Amino acid sequence: MAKTIFYDATAIDRTQLTELMSDSDHELIFESASLNEKNIHEDAEVVSTFVSSKIDNSLFDKMPRLRLIATRSTGFDHLDLMYLNGLGIKVVNVPTYGNNTVAEHTFALLLSLTKKLPLVTSMVERQGLAVNPRYTGMDLKDKTIGIIGFGHIGKCVAKIAYGFGMKILANNRRVDQEFIDNYNVEFLPTEEIFQKADIISLHCPLDKDNYHLINDQTIATFKQGAILINTARGELVENHALLKALRSGHLAGVGLDVLEGEKYLSMEKTRALLLEDDFKIEATKRAAEIYVLQKMPNVIITPHNAFNTVEAVRRINQTTASNIKDFWYGNIYNEVKPTPSFISGKLILLRHGESQWNKLNKWTGRTDIHITEEGWNKSLEIGKKLESLDIKKVYTSTLSRTKETYKAIKESAHLENIPMVSAPALDERDYGAYTGMNRDVVKASIGEKAFKKLRRSWDGKIEGGETLKMVYERVIPYYLRIILPQLIAGENVLIVGHGNVLRALIKYLKSYSNEQILDLNVESNIAFIYNVDKDGKVLKESNISV
Template sequence: MARTIIYDTSEIDKNNLNELLKETDHEIIFVEEPLSRETADREAEVVSVFITSDLSEEVMACMPKLRHIACRSTGTNHVDIKAAEIRNITVTYVPSYGDHTVAEYAFTLLLALSRKLQTTLEAVDKLDINLLDLVGFDLNGKTLGIFGAGRIGQSAARIALGFGMRVIAYDPYPNQQKADEIGFEFADKESILRQADVVSLHMPYTIDNKYFLNTNEFAMMKQGAIVINTARGQLLNQVALIQYLHNGHLGGAGLDVFEGEVLLDLDEEIAAIRNPQHSKELLMQDTELTILRAMPNVIITPHNAFNTIEALWRINETTAQNIIGYWYGETPNRFIQK
């Protein structure tokens, strides 16, 4: 009987997975905290983790019996895949759970920026309302540039077309049939940057596309353009973003992901400032986050785009299938390093 430990669990996760795994006779333990060196269990054969867990080689070494890591996410950046391969540990993931969920959230950020919702709410709260300070812009007639035209990007395109936007997209593996079916065009990176009123990132992060949007890219973008990122924080250079927001070239940014996400936790922010063992990189990210949070045309949210009742059920359903598959000698949704 395999000991299975499910880390970083909310009540929703616990209820869902109890329901989905109730017919099994394996030992299942729920832990609220993320997996770390401190919370690692030497007897665990299977662990299920969210993106806040640490699956470094050091943590894996604390679990000599570990044979399966079931990620409750599409991304696996929190897992040392090479170390897992060396230790003969299978890594599974959730390939699709919220195509429209994340796309809808990207438009939540965009609409909030286009209509200055954050500033409006603050003005109402202070009873200091000047409508001239709250003038926004229509999405109808504007051009949306999508980087990453997979399932989420395609969902974003459908939503944009519903608003009367023109949609152009870049993808290293363009699916022309889908583009024709939905009604968007493919273009190269530079063309999109120069034409788009809004740029939305929907691509996975790899070492090859770190800072996909950097100084040169922001300089190419239209005056007043909006940047939306619900993909991965490492896809854009925050220092360059701050520069182009500050000089007025960019009109705003909606960031659900960013480098230094952990710093939205006050305890982690204090630790970054006080602990000499924390890296200079983390301290720099803390400064960047402080500046971005102070900008009225920037909206920052805590990696929340996935977070709906329906998407959480789909995540847990696929995770349960991955765990059960492992127990019975199958490996559905096994992550393969490309």
């Protein structure tokens, strides 16, 4: 007998799982909420969760008897497999349960867009049966659908598309002759599908190679007026790129059952975000993107609901019950094993070499000051040590001292033909009225405590200048939008920056509190090297100095 807790359990789950587990001697407990501090059962031996649960690893530390997690989903990216493996906890999933279910939902989204059903139904409520040419739809017959991910679900999508008389393109490393013979599927590289398809439908898993598969660059290769459907994983698509393409008309419509930051579909979670003391600029942007997408007339969003039919839920619960019973009686099926953790390219942060005003102990801020001979020579030295890092791209501010530092590094590290971008978002903090003032004089005038707050605090105000918080709010979105995708793609990126810009970056990278940042000072001549996760947070770190 094992104590088994089903979290995220609906009334249907309770009814079905009670019946399906009736031939076992397990003690069953059903919790409607996700696993959290308030509903944890510390003596649980089996836990079953749903894919929407985002569970803190620390909760599993409090469950010493836990042996099995049975997720009621195919996806398992809500669980930290490496961490659970270290605790000796097995994880099983439901490999297949609703291939036709998700494929049908794909066409529900597609038909709703092509027939403009949301607009038409709202028009009927306002205008009765009046015909409006604005709501003229289009046929699917003879249109080209591009299926990205040709597994079980993708194949079901192809069968339905064939019934509509559509031309079918699919990407697959291994050509499937059955689908060529029976459904006239043409197998092409993904890039060519993007160029030829009227409709792009995503059905691939999320991995390090296809994070933000749909972005500004890939959408630019789509046909004008293409339609995008995503029932796979939200992070395959960059929201910001969608908004721009929809606004320009390059995309005619989008149907989403999943989207990046989908938890902010919940008004409660969005409200909680806005009320937090520690303002999270990127999360707030994500919530704003979702809000705008929801309001667009050519966007249809369903709340991760493609799986949700009576038949599919029963298949999920049947497999989950079998997984639990089989495990307990000595057999383990559908086990999900951890793979080595994702490792990004290296992010290398380096403060510019000593400037002429650094030497005089003056606040420089946005004043464009050159580096000293000492700054140049030290930059040459650090460059020699960076030569082996295979840097693929370099970012500096628009100010001379960062560009001159990189010029010295480029010379000694032999970085030929490396793209360099000088970004205003990476410019130093504006010190306002204090620009050009000697720091020792200011410290003697206002006292050490006030001086430290002025120089290092999170939101200490400066007359006519910026707080560190204001620097953070321009630097971090640039990092996440522009630099992080390159790191995720495995490229090594060097940022030659300013002290406060690098402090803002490190605050995000290492999740420093507003109080911790007060004690962080970034010196010149030290290269801080990080590998990051897909959120851009630190996984590994090291440094090189001269």
